[in-house]
Amino acid sequence: MNDARTFEPVVRWGVLGTGLVLEKLGPSLRLARGVDCVAIASRDHARATAAAAAHGIAQAYQGYDQLLDDPAIDVVLNALHNGLHCEWTVRALAAGKHVLCEKPLGRGLVEVEEMYQAAARHDRWLLEGFMYRFHPQWRAVDNLIASGAIGQLQHLRAAYLGRGRERKNPRYRRDTGGGVLLDLGCYCVNVLRRFAGTEPQRVRGHARCDDETGVDLTFAGMLEFPRGLSGHFSTSFESAGLYGLDIIGTDGRLHVPHPWRPPAWPAELCLSRDGTTETVVVDADGKPQDPLLPFVLEIEHLSDCVRRGQPPRYPDGADAQRDAHHNARVLDQLAADAGLKTTTGG
Helix, strand or coil: CCCCHCCCEEEEEECCCCCCHHHHHHHHHCCCCCCCEEEEEEECCHHHHHHHHHHHEEEEEECCCHHCCCCCCCCCCCCCCCHHHHHHHHHHHHHCCEEEECCCCCCCCCHHHHHHHHHCCCCCCCCCCHHHHHHHHHHHHHHHHCCCCCCEEEEEEEEEEEECCCCHHHHCCCCCCCHHHHHHHHHHHHHHHHCCCCCCCCEEEEECCCCCCCEEEEEEEEECHHHEEEEEEEEECCEEEEEEEEEEEECEEEEEECCCCCCCCCEEEEECCEEEEEEEEECCCCCCCCCCHHHHHHHHHHHHHHHCCCCCCCCCCCCCHHHHHHHHHHHHHHHHHHHCCCCCCC
């Protein structure tokens, strides 16, 4: 590999959890440069052993504490369900590990603050796993907006809808931080805030909840930003699939068909103005043309932060800690407006 990082120290990772997300994160850890995934842990040793074999991981631990006690590990990937993010992220930080925690970072702002306080206390980095922000397509979107291609921003509209999981999945349990607002809506809120470039002055939320569990299955939200900019989003566990982001300006509209993870290369954007629509092709910016690229770049970024002692930032320059706090606060506000009861208060 003709990359300067080839000669930098390898950053060693360990994984907590063997759920479905590992199907994306396992291969991504193998693809990431300067990274070695050395261990994985599950409460079930058989599951840990099977996952280790499937993903070429040398060590399988029964129990998360065993992995945290391993001095060979620099960074922990917390891939557990939402209800275990705070507990095991705090434990990992206390054990001297840096942490990449799957989104949403916490079940509410209270948990997010607790985790970042632990990161500061133990002098370790913590990054919320919004891998979508590392995709090269966003640089192309930013450049089009900066060029004036759609004029002044007026409205943002995001969608992340699909069929849900089986009922035994933690996403259908309130105590595990279930519900579509936290699971999928966190993406929509994050991308609306990103392009607004500021925080909403007012939010409104509406939820349709499961009769049996009380967990929100469909959620629609509105965010009112300064200077008249508005944002809307819809997300669901119980509808036909619909994904996309529309950025609407005074002179045109930019449509991002796959904001969360484009399935193939090259990625494409749709620019509509003056009654015509053109396709804007986004290449991989010299990086491997793999659908897992956002995960890979996220892992490489945190590894670089560990080597260089620099705090995590998203590619657009946003401070990851500040962004996590604001995203959690807005999610809390939306839940409260919709009358949802949360595990961490409210």
